[in-house]
Amino acid sequence: MFAGIQRTSLGFTRIFGASSIRFNSSLVIVEHDNEKLIPITLNTITAAKKIGNVTCLVAGTKTGAAVEQLKKIQGVSKILTAENEAFKGQLAESFTPLVLASQKQFKFTHILAGASAFGKNLLPRVAAKLDVSPISDVIEIKSPDTFVRTIYAGNAVLTLKSLDPCKVISVRGTSFEATKTEGGSAGIENAPDSDVKNDLSAFVKQELSKSDRPELTSAKRVVSGGRGLKSGENFKLLYDLADKLGAAVGASRAAVDAGYVPNDMQVGQTGKIVAPELYIAVGISGAIQHLAGMKDSKTIVAINKDPEAPIFQVADFGLVADLFKAVPELTSKLSK
């Protein structure tokens, strides 16, 4: 076992000398929308490179565009493609046999995907079929079998050693840099044949929220609103500020439950996890569940009229003020 080799030759906290990397090969299950890569894949590839040799698996009804992007990434040694109408909707029932066939042929030591709705849906099904315990939403890879993840809404940090032969890991995108798309020389081949027929489930439709603003989980700046906004119309104040900053707009669960904004904007334990350079929380009290989604942001600003709001305990800069006055003022002064 490489774990033993690593112990003796490297000491277990050192990151992987060449000797341990040689024994590891990882499969990254690529997330794309048939037209382009979803950015979290680039963060996932960075995590996979820490482990060893990287193969990417691209499946869908159209894979060409994603493959073009992947080819440019240094460190990706092979790209497996599988194009089939049966992959419509990227359902776990059709993807799992494909991942298993790839695993059977190439015997990867690690299988990774981003911890997005796609990765969270698919990986545990794959892991169960391999009879291994998956590891969710890792924030650090200490060695090929030792991982760090958060539990209790980010209020405790668990370091664990996986005892399974193959590690199935979802990666927290915000904890790993995006890999650069240059210098790549990956070979492309067809993925092994799998039973792509899926008579268990079928994709019906998608209704995606349309927005010109940056995507929430990868935005450098995020402006978020909570119950303090009082209505969906008032979110316009935040959209104006966000547009001035080139920021994405997020929300607390309270704002989503009150119907002010759609739920895909929710930041928190049960929504999205963001770690932008600037996070501006407006009218958000700062419940544990919300903090779980944003407290790794580099700079946090809170605007809230309640000086006792817990959000001020994590904010670098807090302004105790009525948001209906402060936000328009901030927006107008930023334009000068």
Added chain:
Amino acid sequence: MAMRILVGCKRVIDYAVKVRVKPDKSAVVTENVKHSMNPFDEIAVEEAVRLKEKKLASEILAVSCGPAACQETLRTALAMGVDRAIHVEVEGKDYETLQPIHVSKILAKIAKDEKIDLIILGKQAIDDDSNQTAQMTAAYLDWPQATFASKIEKENGSLQVTREIDGGLETLKTKLPSVVSADLRLNEPRYATLPNIMKAKKKPLDKKKVSDIGVDVKPRIQILSVEDPPVREAGTKVESVDELIEKLKTAGVI
């Protein structure tokens, strides 16, 4: 055909409690801390009860795996309208390393034995935040899965489920039997009334040993440490929007 539904109920530290890490970094403190049913599981139970109220379900079975205190969680489910419950006893060291892989095998076995048509689980437990059990249960049974559900409709032999995905919503059709995991917006769980809590005490609650079910709970992970997250340094309060802008400029973020 009315469905037989299985719901999973995990006993977790109450969502409002600020957890504390043990000084020896082995785990978080659970002794003398308020516990309750995992909020996503309450939503799963509520959905099952609603399906029964619409006459789409014939019987609802709740299962919880863990120490004796899980029976309180199951009584809560029974008081919300579940018909009967099974407590799968897992204690001590085995419980510390009990993971979704073990729980999903237990649920899959019970689902087979009880001829279940639909399993509804919470999308994740708020303690380990794994978000795995529903997907793994579906895999062991070779049933379709509809995760992060915000709406469930039954049509003859299949379900139409609306899911919460990253960019918005998605609708799937899954053939029954199926596994569904509940997202927050699926419904608003009811409170158990006192008469229903009294009635729940008389409902059947079977106790089983994990060995009776025949699932191996040997650990798949070794916990190396559980620690506090890094603490953010205290920030400063600013007096005005102008001062805020100045500070942000100094910090180089705008």
